[in-house]
Amino acid sequence: MTDNAPCVPFASAAADPLADTGRLLARVDRGLAELRLGAAVTITGDDGRLMALAAESASAQTLADLAALGPSPRVILTGRRASVLGLAPAATTPVAVTLKGGLDVGAICRLADPCLDLDGPLPAIAAVDPIAGDGSAGAAVVLAKLARLLPAAVVVALEGAGPPATDPAAPLAFALAATDILRYQTAAARSLRKVSEARVPLAGAEHTRILAFRPSDGGTEHLAIIVGEPDSLQPVLTRLHSECFTGDLLGSLRCDCGDQLRGALDAIAAEGSGVLLYLAQEGRGIGLVNKLRAYQLQDQGFDTLDANGQLGFDDDERIYLPAAEILRQLGISRVRLLTNNPLKVEALGRHAITVVERVPHIYEPNPYNLRYLQTKARRSGHLF
The missing domain is CATH 3.90.870.10 (DHBP synthase)
Incomplete structure (x- = not known):
């Protein structure tokens, strides 16, 4: 592609x-x-x-x-x-x-x-x-x-x-x-358009491009990280990754986001081609400041979902229309989705993106994120 x-x-x-x-x-x-x-x-x-x-x-x-x-x-x-x-x-x-x-x-x-x-x-x-x-x-x-x-x-x-x-x-x-x-x-998702593209060689995936998509108001931007030349006639190995400042950049042990980001890029590179969408949905859609508030509540005994509830948010505030819109603009309609979350599979299906295979995306827990992962499995239906 x-x-x-x-x-x-x-x-x-x-x-x-x-x-x-x-x-x-x-x-x-x-x-x-x-x-x-x-x-x-x-x-x-x-x-x-x-x-x-x-x-x-x-x-x-x-x-x-x-x-x-x-x-x-x-x-x-x-x-x-x-x-x-x-x-x-x-x-x-x-x-x-x-x-x-x-x-x-x-x-x-x-x-x-x-x-x-x-x-x-x-x-x-x-x-x-x-x-x-x-x-x-x-x-x-x-x-x-x-x-x-x-x-x-x-x-x-x-x-x-x-x-x-x-x-x-x-x-x-x-x-x-x-x-x-x-x-x-x-409206923001439907108006996304590509505004920038550059080659960005990555360790282990030198043939990589990053495309930036921006809505028509100049608002929140999402990125498509494309490794190799995916064939849009075949199901494309794809990861939907919600940005996580603490996990992706700082290496926080409270989540598995950093492992999932780097692991997905490694898996796509090993495949030879694929797409990682880096979506501006920090903290399952509640934003960084509210995520830090949720962490404070977790330190007082609430699990990751109940902490969201204490703040007044749903368990997951994300929508996946931006991801589907970007995939459509990339000419991708069928994917092999790197995820443990069946809700992502269902969401893409609702937006006319066919998930032909759910590819497990599992990493070893640590003492700080074990409860978080157990909660996602027990209460959110994540498949580990």
């Missing part, structure tokens, strides 16, 4: 068929930046319009500003976080928590961040109400996740279809549609 497609040139929005997607992504990117800065955004959905702050970056001043906009500000938590707190044991969708006595930073942090005080009492709660995951409040939590913050938001409902002229926050709050937030990951 030879990929001679040119890099995507610069083009005007009028000439770009991805212009609408690019504008959607750019709007959500702006919203992500606002949340990370501690600013509020407005989100409009079928269930109404609200002003939202990321719980993690809320301050006394921003909470006071939010409370001045409407009655009964609420804290929005994922169903997973509400469940571990005992607020809604069977919750599968987000919940809205109304606090007695109004909002304060300490109470919000206690609800959103398990790393602060696992054993402390919860703040006084007036009500816990389930909400739709695809509404404006649910989208606020998704936006916090996309910003790689704790998955919790503080919201206040706003009246009317748009900010009143007298609303002091109107000129400052960036406006988003809930549907744009919920479509963001799919």
Whole structure:
């Protein structure tokens, strides 16, 4: 297989068929930046319009500003976080928590961040109400996740279809549609295009190229590491590898990621050709900072999945549409997949990539990652 497609040139929005997607992504990117800065955004959905702050970056001043906009500000938590707190044991969708006595930073942090005080009492709660995951409040939590913050938001409902002229926050709050937030990951994956390619000889695999793929908003990039010249008419030996700063770069013993990365490249080199996709999905999709928070919780006795739950995340937040899109652009539709994770096999199948063989990818555990690997086998169905 030879990929001679040119890099995507610069083009005007009028000439770009991805212009609408690019504008959607750019709007959500702006919203992500606002949340990370501690600013509020407005989100409009079928269930109404609200002003939202990321719980993690809320301050006394921003909470006071939010409370001045409407009655009964609420804290929005994922169903997973509400469940571990005992607020809604069977919750599968987000919940809205109304606090007695109004909002304060300490109470919000206690609800959103398990790393602060696992054993402390919860703040006084007036009500816990389930909400739709695809509404404006649910989208606020998704936006916090996309910003790689704790998955919790503080919201206040706003009246009317748009900010009143007298609303002091109107000129400052960036406006988003809930549907744009919920479509963001799919739109980003569909808009991936190759933007760079270079020969990068590797130890043991000198005939290697690295291709960089970037979505139309200039956002998160993924890499395809191509060893040799894979024949796309045959099933291509392929590895989907989620980036792991601690394991891949630092050699962390808490996971097997470094072993899997280097082992996959060795296996592909021994095969003579193949592809490793290096995907920007640190910490099973929760980001490096949240992964370090999960490690802190693991040191307190939680396993890798329960630590995610304590933070409010699902066991695995990754999507594999970016991987499938890159494989399609490389002309690969059938793979022999280096993985122990049957969910990767299923995910590629859903995106029209046929896995003709699952190739085991197993390495010796060490005292630091043994429990992690056992948990993945027992609770996530990994095959070792």
